[in-house]
Amino acid sequence: MAAVRLISTTTVHAANDRASSGRIELNTWDIRNLQIGYIQKGLLFPKPKLPLHFKSSGNMLIHHLKTSLSHTLHCFPLLAGRLATTQHEDDTISFFVDCNNAGVLFIHAAADGVTISVIIKPVYVPSIVHSFFSLNGLDNYKGITHPLLGMQITDLADGIFIGCSINHVVADGASFWHFLNSW
Template sequence: MKYPDVEIVSDFLIKPKFVSEEAKKPTYLSPWDLAMISTHYIQKGLLYALPKNQDFSITAFLDDLKDSLSATLTHFHPLAARLSTVKQQNPPSFSVFIDPNNSPGARFIHSSVSLTIADILTPTDVPLVVQSFFDHHKAISHDGHKLSLLWVQVTELVDGIFIGCSVNHMVADGSSFWHFFNSWSEVFRSNKKGHVMVPISRPPVIERWIPAGSDTILTLPFTHEDEFIEDEFIE
């Protein structure tokens, strides 16, 4: 089956709504994080049927997603930044870290395609067109020096919405990815808009401990003990 092309409708950079003093400090990566430098971005997607509510507006929905993402990035501020590498001469070494001075924001894309939910779910294998629902498809973690560490693509289907999310694997593991996604859902459902600092039930742990005899700051993925909670963006 030949699938139609995915059309990019809009492309934004979303910055944290508030920038704390903590967010102005670099986030250093541990040897465990650096081991993921050649791995692909984590990619997860959620598929929703359009609500039966006739008052649903894709424009209003996207505006709410962007506003709540900005509020969520206030807590997960490293995801708005980029990677940087510093070369040291004595001793010879390279240091890779998340640079707060290079923090243009997370990327948010709105796209559309003339496909139905059945077109996606009916085939035995996942259709190749689904790869186009993730703009960071095939990107590796090292690309985070130029590419955003977090990339969200909302694809509008004929009868549904697909929310694809790509996160740099040096910055987050699978559990911390869902922690972010569930926190974003929590902020979205709070329906608090404007210049409001929205709290979340489980703030991320960004600054990590330093083991004895080591000069490396461990900044392992935000949290890794949260169980997956089904998030809910569309009611």
Template sequence: MVDIVVISDTIVRPESYEDRSDRAKIHLTPWDLSFLRTEYAQRALIFPKPDPETHMISQLKSSLSAALKIFYPYAGRLVKTHNEDDKTASFFVDCDGSGVRFVHAAAVTVSVSDVLRPDNDYWSEFFPANGVKSWEGVSKPLLAFQVTELKDGSYHRVWL
């Protein structure tokens, strides 16, 4: 178990998003549906900590907001529709611009060498949606990021 202190936990929305009634709905294919029972995919990267004058967290949020303007479905929410006529359910992504989760945290007792050890059993602590199944996107953001500052000054960035 590692002590991770959450500095901020925010929702980043697409840059200049307009709440429109004609927003897109993307229906899931049978291939997409097969992934609803799986956990969110998780990736991690380690970078040296930048100069504090660069204000990295605000720049990352700003860049993410600009990217979400282009990749707007990621800022949407999963919607489940019950079909009464044939007693089935269908899913679609409502591109409503609700946003993605962005967590800024610190793990002041963990260094890069700790993270890279093969017997490291606390990786899950670095992922903001660890254990979340894809179908839970009906109430959670479809995408989550976490930037964790480590003891030796490095940044550990994860995304789902």
């Protein structure tokens, strides 16, 4: 099976300064999730039929996705932040989300020769789908040094796969889909 080829890696920041201020303390339910991995969900679409003038002007779809992501982060400032810790005098540590607009990971990749049917036809998810996600294998506590949100857009032969990895400390299933629907 074909390998995934990296096209570009960028950091997308919120389009305004609102995302660069504030601190959100974690509660005991949030802290329970520090040792588990990021939530990963993907969306599979057929290749969009773009007007001819879009095709000649580079990859407008990727540009549009980055721009709309930046605007969506305005309403979700904690996703553009990082986890942080505070050392207390009694030798305990507390975690919080630093809404510092450090940005989210945005990867554009291609899986040459992989079609939609390769993904949806088998009974089990093919192993290549794992490589359609960024931030694989990270535990949530690593959100201190890694983005809390990672998006990977993978071009397929006849489609596009949007893979989203989000730190489970800052989002549960409902808020995860609220973010994706808002984007």
